[in-house]
Structure formats: structure tokens, C-alpha cells
Amino acid sequence: MRRGPRTPSAISSVLPPFRWIFPLTTLGLVLFIVIPPITLLSLSVSERFDLAYGILPSGLSFEMYTQWGGRILRSIRDSLFIAVPAVILCLLIGLPVAYALVRFKFAGRGIVSELVNLPMVFPPIVLAFGLMSLFKLGPLAPLGAWTAIILGHTVVSIPFMIRPLISALEQIDRSAEEAARSLGAGPLGAFMTVVLPNIVPSIITGMALVFARSISDFEITLLLTTPEISTMPIAIYHAFESGSTRLGAAVAMATNLFAVGVIVILEVLVRRARWW
Amino acid sequence: MKAFSAQRRETVTAWLLVAPFIALLLILLLVPFAAILLKSVSSSTAFGLPYLSGQETLSSIVPTLSNYALVLNDPHNREVIVRTLAISVVVATILAVVGIAVGYYMARRPRIAPALSAIVTYPSLAPAITIIFGILWFISSTGPINHLLFQTLEWINEPLELTGTFAAVVIGDLALFATISVRMTASLFEMVDVALEDASSSLGATERETFFNIVLPLVLPGVAAIWIFVFIRTMVAYVAALILGGGSKGVVVLPLEIFNRIQSLGISGTMAQICAFAVVLAVITLLGRFLYVLVVRRLFRGTLSVEAL
Numbered sequence: 001m002r003r004g005p006r007t008p009s010a011i012s013s014v015l016p017p018f019r020w021i022f023p024l025t026t027l028g029l030v031l032f033i034v035i036p037p038i039t040l041l042s043l044s045v046s047e048r049f050d051l052a053y054g055i056l057p058s059g060l061s062f063e064m065y066t067q068w069g070g071r072i073l074r075s076i077r078d079s080l081f082i083a084v085p086a087v088i089l090c091l092l093i094g095l096p097v098a099y100a101l102v103r104f105k106f107a108g109r110g111i112v113s114e115l116v117n118l119p120m121v122f123p124p125i126v127l128a129f130g131l132m133s134l135f136k137l138g139p140l141a142p143l144g145a146w147t148a149i150i151l152g153h154t155v156v157s158i159p160f161m162i163r164p165l166i167s168a169l170e171q172i173d174r175s176a177e178e179a180a181r182s183l184g185a186g187p188l189g190a191f192m193t194v195v196l197p198n199i200v201p202s203i204i205t206g207m208a209l210v211f212a213r214s215i216s217d218f219e220i221t222l223l224l225t226t227p228e229i230s231t232m233p234i235a236i237y238h239a240f241e242s243g244s245t246r247l248g249a250a251v252a253m254a255t256n257l258f259a260v261g262v263i264v265i266l267e268v269l270v271r272r273a274r275w276w
Numbered sequence: 277m278k279a280f281s282a283q284r285r286e287t288v289t290a291w292l293l294v295a296p297f298i299a300l301l302l303i304l305l306l307v308p309f310a311a312i313l314l315k316s317v318s319s320s321t322a323f324g325l326p327y328l329s330g331q332e333t334l335s336s337i338v339p340t341l342s343n344y345a346l347v348l349n350d351p352h353n354r355e356v357i358v359r360t361l362a363i364s365v366v367v368a369t370i371l372a373v374v375g376i377a378v379g380y381y382m383a384r385r386p387r388i389a390p391a392l393s394a395i396v397t398y399p400s401l402a403p404a405i406t407i408i409f410g411i412l413w414f415i416s417s418t419g420p421i422n423h424l425l426f427q428t429l430e431w432i433n434e435p436l437e438l439t440g441t442f443a444a445v446v447i448g449d450l451a452l453f454a455t456i457s458v459r460m461t462a463s464l465f466e467m468v469d470v471a472l473e474d475a476s477s478s479l480g481a482t483e484r485e486t487f488f489n490i491v492l493p494l495v496l497p498g499v500a501a502i503w504i505f506v507f508i509r510t511m512v513a514y515v516a517a518l519i520l521g522g523g524s525k526g527v528v529v530l531p532l533e534i535f536n537r538i539q540s541l542g543i544s545g546t547m548a549q550i551c552a553f554a555v556v557l558a559v560i561t562l563l564g565r566f567l568y569v570l571v572v573r574r575l576f577r578g579t580l581s582v583e584a585l
Contacts, residue, residue, distance in 0.1 A: 018484045025377035029454060030395050035420055036410025036451065037402070043413060055420045093300060096293035105283075106290035114569075115301060121565045122305065123512040125531040126554040129538060130308025130325075137329035155304050158297070216403035218515055219531075223538065233405045240409060240519070249413075252406040260401050 037256065044249040064250035072254045075235035081146070082221075082231060083214040086153040090161040090210045091203065093154070098165035099191070103174070120159045128152065128223040135224065145226045152224055153214040160209035168202035169195070208266035215259045232258070309558065316343055316551035323547055330547075343552035353533070357556070360530040363442070363517075364510040367449045368503045371457035375502060379461030380491070384470075393459070400455040408519045411448045415439060415520075440522025445529070448516030453506050460505070464498040465491070501571045508564040512557065530557050 035055065042051050047059025065072070100106070101113050119127070134140045135148035172195060180190040218233035225234055232255040239248035311325040315332070319340040324330025326337065347353050378396070382389045399407050413419050417435035426435045438444045468491055476486040514531040521527035524536050534557065537550045 018482075018487075022377050022381035025374060026381045026392065029374060029378050029458070030392070032451065033395055033399060033454065036407070036414040037398075039413045039420060040406070040410045051418070051423075055423075093296045097297045100290040100293035104286045104290035104293075106287040109290070112294050112298070115298070117565075118301065119305065121508060121512075121561055122309075123531060123554070123557045123561050125512070125514060125534050126309065126312065126558050127305060129534065129550070129554055130312060131304060132538070133311065133325045133329045134304070134308055137324060139328065151300075151304055155300060158300070212401055216405075218403065218405045219513070223535070233403050236403075236405050236409065240412075245413075248409060252403075252409055256402045256406050259403060260398070263401055 037253075040249045041253050043246055044253050046246070064246050065254075068247055068250060071235070072251055075230050075232045075251065076254070076258055078229055079215050079231040082149050082153060083211050085150045086157060086214045087207050087210045089150070089154045090158045091207065094158050094161035094206070095165060095203075098162050098169055099195075101162075102166055102169040116159055116162050119156050124156065124219040125223075127156065128220040131220070132223050145224060145229055148224045149221055149229065149231075152220045153217055156217065156220060157210040157213035160213055161206035164202045164206045164209070165199060168199040172198050204266055204269055208263045211266070212259060212263050215255075215262075312551045312554050315548055316555045317341065318343075318548055321548065323541075325547070325551070343548045344556075346549055347552045347556065353553075356528050356530055356533045359442070359527065360511060363445055363449065363529060364507045366446050367453065367510045368507040370446075370450060371453060371506050372461075372499055372503045374454065375457035375461035376492070376495075376499060378458045379463075380465050380487075382458070382462040383465035383468075389462075393462075396455055396458050398455075399451060404452055404513075404515050405519070407451050408448050408515050411444075411451050411516075412439065412519055415444060415447060439520060440526045442527055444520040444522075445517050445527050448520045449510050449513060452513060452516065453509055456509065457502055457506050460502045461495070461499065464495040464502075468494050497571065501568055504564055504568040504571065508561055508568070511564065512561055 039051065039055055042055060042057040044064050045060055045062060046057035047061040051058060097112070097116065101109065101116070131148055131152050135143065135145070140148070177190050177194050180194045181187070185193065215231075216233065217231075218237065221231055221234055222237070225231070230238070232251065236248050236251045236255065239245075239251055308325070308328060311328045314326045314334070314337060315330075317339045318326070318332060318337045319342065320332060320337070322330055322332060324332075326332035326334070348357075378392075382392050382396075385392075415421055415436075415438040417437060421438075422435040425431050438447070472490055472494075473486050476490045477483070481489070512531055514529060514535055517527055517529040517532045518535070521529070521532065528536065530553070534550060534553050537546060537553070541547065541550070
């Protein structure tokens with residue numbers, strides 16, 4: 001154990017009583033996280049633009065939601081058209097990768113396991129620029145913008161599927177699978193009957209994470225989208241850009257409710273007490 | 277011989293299983309990046325990337341570093357790069373301190389930790405753009421901060437105009453990445469045995485001495501890793517600067533500069549320069565990642581793995 005530097009005594013005269021630093025910082029962070037969404041919510045149901053104390057709605061009006069409900073629903077639909085295929089693709093492509101990385105010792109395993117992390121750290125704007133060159137100006141143009149966005153989301157969110165699967169697979173005893181094999185099950189049969197049932201919770205977690213990543217994506221979608229595709233983040237951006245702050249706030253709140261709601265439901269499905 | 281062929285069959289099976297993933301990465305990420313890399317050293321002003329959307333090929337490219345020279349020597353561009361690094365350093369440093377304070381509190385208060393964790397996790401579940409628009413309103417001239425300081429307490433004579441400043445982008449990025457830092461740091465503190473603290477205090481050390489001499493040194497390597505992680509995430513994010521930075525004349529960061537240039541591609545054909553920008557950003561990011569992996573592997577032996585939030 002390395003000994004740390006001694007505390008400079010000068011600090012002690014400036015700071016509040018030491019034990020208070022931790023709860024006070026926590027309180028500050030909680031307020032910083034909680035207040036902005038509350039103001040957005042207030043803004044979306046407020047009659048007037050000036051909020052009471054800058055936080056609470058002044059007068060109640062659901063005009064934004066009733067008047068623009070169709071537009072909000074359309075962007076939810078567009079987001080789903082992209083997120084659902086992305087989740088399925090991530091599962092189909094990601095599960096074999098996780099299985100191979102956990103079960104097999106093979107040449108190039110180190111490279112593959114680092115490649116799994118690459119989409120998470122690669123700058124989204126550079127990825128989007130490359131995709132734009134492929135799909136808008138390049139050889140894959142016939143596939144269209146929907147495919148481009150779905151595949152783009154699949155690439156950036158696939159680590160969120162693979163990583164939970166890896167840690168789930170690592171906890172499964174290999175001998176159970178081997179026992180199934182020795183009793184005559186084929187490799188696929190053994191996988192389906194012994195391995196798969198045990199990793200369902202992690203599959204759902206992975207699906208929730210990929211869904212969240214896809215629903216939230218703005219930086220990649222913005223470069224690939226066309227006027228007819230308006231996912232929720234894009235709709236929010238356009239609403240605020242055109243100056244309709246309250247509409248933007250309404251779409252943002254609907255998005256939050258939808259995105260966070262789906263994730264919470266999925267995680268409750270997994271019946272994990274500590275879903276967070 | 278038999279063992280050798282079994283080993284080979286395992287390799288073949290494994291590669292068949294990962295083949296779709298590798299193909300996906302190759303086609304959608306690695307090949308386009310290779311084309312960007314090629315274009316960034318091409319002297320041609322032609323539109324489009326070699327092999328992808330342009331006519332250029334490896335043999336027709338006349339290699340040059342002039343695009344990088346243009347990118348790195350132009351005062352505006354240099355300002356953008358320095359500003360991006362500065363924002364990332366400020367955000368990562370503030371979040372390291374906040375992460376230590378909140379993470380320690382959460383790790384030592386198991387009763388309220390779940391509720392705190394749920395609140396702190398919220399920004400990572402909600403779409404980034406909604407968080408940033410929340411912040412836009414939060415710091416606006418009619419938002420709660422100005423309401424409190426200007427109208428209620430009357431501490432200031434006119435509303436603070438934060439939008440379009442360096443601070444606004446920092447605040448936005450803080451809101452986006454607080455989750456990562458706090459949760460990763462909390463899990464660091466959870467790994468520190470409480471018995472150590474009890475031992476320290478029973479030997480007569482004050483709370484402060486125990487914290488700075490016993491607990492903090494144990495988690496510092498992890499905090500360093502988290503610092504790098506947040507730094508990279510801030511480097512590549514452009515939502516905060518796009519919404520809070522005040523437009524293309526305001527606080528522009530490196531990824532936003534690339535975005536703005538892509539948007540105006542039709543007007544000024546600076547494809548090669550965009551590519552040079554993209555390569556600079558990618559290289560900084562990948563270097564950071566390399567450093568992160570190094571720190572985590574060497575100092576921390578892989579116990580820090582909460583990054584997939």
C-alpha cells in the first residue's frame with residue numbers, strides 16, 4: 001500500500017467541516033440533474049413562457065401535446081422503426097461474438113475483444129462521416145437512409161449488447177454444456193437448452209441498453225437523416241431550431257418518458273431488484 | 277496431432293461466429309476510416325472519398341501533408357483544437373472531484389445509495405439532446421439560475437448571459453457525463469474495505485486523515501483511469517457545443533467543426549481538410565483509449581469495468 005500525500009493544512013481553513021463535503025456535493029449534483037428536466041416539463045405544460053421562479057409552470061395548458069400529438073407519435077414511430085431492427089441485429093450479431101470470446105481460445109482473440117470496444121470510443125462524427133460517404137454519396141446509396149441509420153445505430157450500440165453477454169457467459173459452468181454434448185446433444189442443441197436459458201436476463205439487459213443507445217442517438221442520425229425521417233432527438237432539434245421552444249420541450253418530455261419507461265419496464269422484466 | 281487439429285477447429289469455429297461482427301465493423305467503420313485516412317493525405321481537391329464516393333485510387337493519389345499543415349497552422353483551427361482539449365480537461369477534472377465526493381458518499385451510505393444511483397443514472401438513459409435542452413433552459417436568462425440570482429436574491433444587476441460561452445458548453449458536458457464518473461468512482465470506493473477505515477480511525481486518525489491517507493490513495497489509479505475515460509467522451513461529443521455554444525461563430529469544438537464543415541461541403545469543397553480533421557480527432561481519441569487500457573491493465577488489473585453504462 002502506497003502512502004498518499006499528506007493533506008496541506010491550508011485546505012482545512014477554507015473548506016466546510018470535512019464530513020459535510022460529501023453530502024453537500026451529492027445534493028448539488030442531484031439538484032443539477034433534477035432541475036433541468038423539471039423546467040422542461042414545466043415549460044411543455046405552461047401557458048406562458050415565463051415560468052414561476054424559472055422552474056414551475058405558470059398556468060396549465062396541454063396545448064402542445066394535443067396540438068402536436070400526431071407529430072410526436074410520428075417521431076416515436078420513426079425511432080421505433082430504427083431501434084427495433086437495431087436491437088435485433090445487435091442480438092443476432094453480438095451473441096455469437098460473446099460466445100466465441102468466452103468459450104474459445106483462438107488466434108486473434110485479443111484483437112476481436114478490443115474491436116468490441118472500438119465503436120464505443122470511435123468519434124461518432126467520424127463514423128457518421130464515413131457512413132454518409134457510403135450511403136449518401138457512395139456505393140451503398142441504393143439501400144437508402146433508413147438502412148444507413150439502422151446499420152449506424154447497430155455499429156455504435158453493439159458493444160452494449162456484447163459486454164453484458166460476456167459477463168453472463170463467463171459465469172456459466174462449461175461442464176454443464178459438455179455434459180449435454182456427451183449425452184448426445186449437438187453444439188446448437190446444447191447451447192439452446194443449457195446456455196441460452198441462463199443468459200436471458202443479460203440478453204434483456206443488453207436489449208435495453210441497445211434500445212436506449214439507439215433511441216437517444218443524435219450525433220450519428222443527424223448526418224444520415226433525410227427530411228422524411230424524424231426520430232425523436234431529430235424532432236426535438238428541429239423544434240428548438242425553428243424557435244418553438246415549448247414544442248421542443250413537449251417532444252423532449254415525451255421522448256424521456258418513452259425512452260426511460262421502456263428501459264425501466266425491460267429491466268423490471270428481468271426482475272432484478274436493483275434495476276439501476 | 278489430434279490436439280493441433282482440435283485447436284484449429286476451435287479457431288475456425290470462433291472466427292465463423294465473429295465473422296458477421298467483423299464484416300459489419302470492416303464495411304461500416306474500418307474501410308470508411310481507411311478511405312478518410314487516404315483522402316487526408318491526398319493533394320487532389322476532388323470531391324468524395326477514394327474508393328467510396330470519389331474517383332481517386334491508391335495509385336492516383338499524390339501524397340501530401342499539406343491538409344494537416346492547413347488544419348494545424350490556421351489560427352481558427354488551432355483555437356478549436358486547443359479549446360476542445362481545454363473543455364475536456366476541465367470537464368474531466370471537475371467530474372473527477374465530484375465523482376470522488378459523490379461516489380464516496382454513495383459507497384458508504386448503502387441505504388440511500390439506490391435512490392441516488394437512480395437519479396444519477398437518469399441522464400445516461402435519457403437522450404443526450406433532451407439533457408442539453410434542459411441545460412439550455414436551466415442557464416437561460418429566464419431560467420432558474422438567473423431567476424434566483426437576478427430576481428429573487430438580486431445579487432446581480434442583469435441576467436447572466438451564459439449561452440454561447442465556454443462555461444455553457446462545460447456545464448452541458450458535465451450534465452452528460454456526470455453519470456459515468458460518479459458510478460465508476462462509486463464502484464471504486466465499494467472495493468475499498470471499510471475495515472481499513474475503521475482500523476485507521478481506531479488508531480486515532482481523524483476522518484480527514486483517514487480519507488486522504490488511506491482511502492483516496494487506494495482509488496487514485498482508478499480515478500486517473502476514469503479521468504481519461506471522461507476526457508475521451510467529452511472530446512468526441514458535440515451536442516453540448518451545437519446547442520449551447522452559440523452557433524458556428526461561438527464556442528466550436530473539434531467534432532462540431534467537422535460537422536459544420538460537412539454541412540457546408542457543397543459550398544466549399546474542402547473534403548481533404550475535413551478528412552484531416554477527422555483523422556486528428558480519431559487519433560487523439562484512440563491514443564486516449566490506449567492510455568486508458570494501459571492504466572486499467574497495469575495499475576488496476578481489469579477490476580474497473582463499469583464503462584458499459
